């Protein structure tokens with residue numbers, strides 16, 4: 001009986017049945033996503049509501065920030081850009097989502113980053129409890145006391161960096177053209193090497209053999225970032241502890257293995273120094289007070305136990321170098337771009353620095369540096385126009401859902417703010433593509449500043465460092481570093497753009513989103529790739 005039934009089921013019939021089931025699944029999923037999904041009321045592109053492909057595609061072209069901005073121009077500040085994700089690009093939404101009322105945790109995207117489950121760090125931890133513990137300890141490396149000791153390492157590196165530019169110029173004339181994106185990378189890595197690994201990398205030295213490291217990091221970001229948004233991203237994450245991590249470790253490119261070996265060697269020798277110090281304490285003045293020192297000694301203030309075990313300590317130090325280098329280098333490259341594109345703003349800033357400080361060595365952290373209003377405004381405007389994390393830091397709604405700008409978003413869906421979108425929202429920042437440090441300064445004179453209301457509004461929309469419990473832990477260090485670099489650079493040099501090479505700017509013939517010539521261009525890969533500017537420097541006569 002059964003064999004006679006089977007004899008009626010031909011292969012074409014089985015194939016047809018499977019195809020019909022698959023088609024029915026696709027059609028019902030599409031109808032659900034378009035009309036019945038909890039996010040169905042949000043506007044957005046048809047294909048992006050149906051599938052994650054458009055969003056993923058723009059990770060491949062490194063322009064997700066521009067894609068999201070183009071959607072904002074079309075649909076307004078609230079839109080759906082993936083079947084399960086919306087962004088709301090207003091100051092109120094930004095503060096609710098990222099602030100204490102957000103009821104969100106980091107999205108699944110972050111799970112692609114850790115090398116293994118044991119190397120989850122403060123930034124990549126998705127669990128709210130795990131993050132809170134790690135962050136309590138990490139905060140100790142950024143206390144006021146720790147920042148004071150960090151400043152020593154900033155100065156020693158910046159001073160040497162400036163000295164090297166001097167050697168490039170003959171007879172005090174203009175230097176040959178310098179690609180500032182590269183030189184800023186070297187500086188920032190050297191500072192962080194000193195702070196995190198107890199060893200300056202000396203990348204700024206012309207004979208350095210480590211100058212390939214920033215490029216290696218870019219390759220790593222370009223590889224991993226798209227996976228986090230890919231249609232197979234969840235499968236990848238599921239596979240990680242099931243053999244994928246081991247496979248990747250085995251077949252990692254030599255450059256990645258070299259980097260990991262380098263990090264481990266630095267950290268092992270630094271650990272020995274601290275362990276020796278525990279056994280044979282030295283006078284305070286002889287102790288090297290870098291991040292490693294503070295984190296090695298750190299105690300969890302809630303439990304009273306040692307803050308990090310050695311694995312965690314290594315993971316955090318590696319995080320700090322990655323999180324602290326590219327981000328700061330992006331904003332500093334943008335600062336340099338705007339300095340040479342707008343000579344009159346450079347002159348105004350130089351005037352402020354020269355009239356505030358009595359000499360090069362007088363430039364240091366403290367009230368004088370903070371009193372430089374134009375310097376602060378200049379850095380803030382460069383950070384607004386070039387937020388290093390330019391797309392949307394993914395957040396997943398927790399049980400109980402969340403209310404944002406009058407919308408209820410249920411558990412499990414993704415909700416965020418596009419940081420580039422908010423930074424170019426013209427209701428908050430009029431003429432968003434104009435570089436105007438004056439938008440951050442209160443003054444009745446329009447050429448000097450803006451009204452108190454518009455400055456307050458701008459402050460509510462300033463999002464480069466993110467905010468709340470997952471906001472940037474290194475914000476104060478970054479500000480200190482950027483202020484010192486810019487002030488010392490302007491004290492020492494005049495700068496001008498290379499007239500033959502406009503690297504870094506937009507181009508009127510480029511694709512939409514990249515046409516503003518005086519806007520510094522970035523390439524999104526979670527943080528932002530960049531090129532140039534090409535700059536000549538000349539020693540300033542005092």
Ligand code: HEM
Nearest residue numbers: 122123323324327328389393464465466470472473474478
């Ligand atoms: C201009 C400089 C910087 C900018 C604009 C910046 C921006 C940001 C942003 C937007 C986030 C949130 C990322 C997310 O939600 O995934 C973040 C987090 C973080 N930043 Fe920064 N950052 C800068 C410099 C630094 C520096 C110098 C350090 C340390 C050396 C640092 C360490 C971190 C860490 C550890 C986190 C993760 C915090 C957590 O999840 O609790 N950043 N930063």
